[in-house]
Amino acid sequence: MLYFSKEGELINTESGNVYYKKALQILDDWNFGKTAFEIKTSGSTGIPKTIHLKRELIEASIEMTKKAFDLDDGHLFFCCLNIENIAGLMMLLRSQRLKGELMLVEPSADPLEKLGNLDYLFSDNRGRNVFAFVPLQLQKLLENEKYIQILKTAKTILVGGAALNTELKAKIADLYLPVFETYGMTETISHIAIKNIRLDEDTFNTLEGVEIKLNDAGCLMIKSPTTDFEWITTNDIVEIIENKTFKLIGRFDNIINSGGVKIQLEEIERKIEENIKIESRYFCFGIPDQQLGQKLVLIVESEEKRISKEQLSTILSKFEVPKEIYFVKKFSETSSSKVDKHKTIDEILNS
Structure with missing residues (x-):
């Protein structure tokens, strides 16, 4: 574990740890004024690509987060997300820009x-604690x-990288935890919209300075300080x-x-989640x-056969x-802990 106090004290419980050395290098780069950072996209839906992020756009993202969650000097940022991806990197840099404390551990379940x-x-x-997780960790x-x-x-718990299931949302609301589901990507330098799970919100609200519209295909377009x-x-x-x-x-x-027949895969997943407990x-x-x-298939991370087509036919239409x-023992994952669907499918089809 790495811990930086606001007074500059450093605790490193594993001095030879390569991951922590990478984190220290990133922190040094930032604090010595590096003007651009390279980061890879998650690769959850295709081949990862490298993106160059300008320092001033990173600072704009941090400022948007600061305003959205009323963060000031002295917050403790707990980072357990991969620092080689945008969500983990931004937790490191927020702690420095906002003169906070940082606690860093290697990503794990x-x-x-x-x-x-x-x-x-x-x-x-x-x-005054700020956490960031993927849903599986939370x-x-x-x-x-x-x-x-x-x-x-x-103070704030950020959750992103995948959708939260109904059961997890219910538990968050029951415990009244300050959890915000985030929407964003590497290209927008992390989140540009948030959803308050504690208040049972079902829509994303954009951060200050963000504009949105649809293209002809109904896809979201974004303009913000973080996209220059x-x-x-x-x-x-x-x-x-x-x-x-x-x-x-x-x-x-x-x-x-x-x-x-055109089928939106997320719609099928939502119907399953709302009606059948897997x-x-x-x-x-x-x-x-x-x-x-193309044929529709369902992939379940389980060695047990937890669901059948007969069960699904009671809640889905014929074509759905x-x-x-x-059924597979373990899904392949990207470096940012997202399910690597293409790799998982390839392993199934080639087994």
């Missing part, structure tokens, strides 16, 4: 496990009463409710054409098929029922 006796720092800083933490008490010390006030086009299909509010429908590249991760996908062009269900 149980990020609080290695804190040892340093968890008292969260209690001492109650109401779900794991909420299974442990000690961790729940730590999370209750939070240029419009960028995403692959996300959304419904704009008001100028500053939108509902995420799914990805444009997640629409498949199966025998002439206590594992899962996703829908379109794979090549000689007759249909997956043609096949595959």
Whole structure:
């Protein structure tokens, strides 16, 4: 674990750790005025690409986050996300720009496990702790009463990288934790919109300075201080409710054409989540098929057969029922802990 106090004190519990050395280099680069940083996109929907981020745009992102969550000097930033991806990198840099404290651990499913006796720092800083997780990490933490008490010390808990399931949202609301689901990407230098889960919001609200509109295909376009006030086009299909509010429908590249019927994969996943309890991760996908062009399949992360096509036919229309269900022991993941759907599918089809 790495810990930086606001007085500049450094605690490194693993001095030879390569990951922590990378973090220290990033912090040095920032504090000595490096003007641009290279970062890779997550690669969850394709081949990762390298993006160059200007310092002034990073600073603009930090300022937007500061205003959105009323952050000032002295907050403790807990980073357990991969620092080679945008979400982890920004947690490091926020701690420096906002003159806060930083606690860094290597990414894992149980990020609080290695804190040892340093968890008292969260209690001492109650109401000023800023956490960032992927949903899988938060779900794991909420299974442990000690961790729940730590999370209750939070000023803000950011969650992104994947959608939150209904059960997780309900638990967050029940515990009244200050959890915000984030929307953003490497190209926007992390989040540009947030959803307050504690208040059961179902739409994203853009941060100050962000403009949104739709292109002809119904995909979200974004202009903000972090895009240098240029419009960028995403692959996300959304419904704009008001100028500053939108509902995420799914990805444009997640629409498949199966025998002439267009199917939005996220819609099928939502119907399954709302009607059938599958206590594992899962996703829908379109794979090549000689007759249909593409056929809908369901992939479940489980060695047990937790669901059948017969069950699905009770909640889905004829064309929405997956043609096949595959059960796999473990999903492949990207470096940012997102499910690597393409790699998972390739492993299934080539096994």
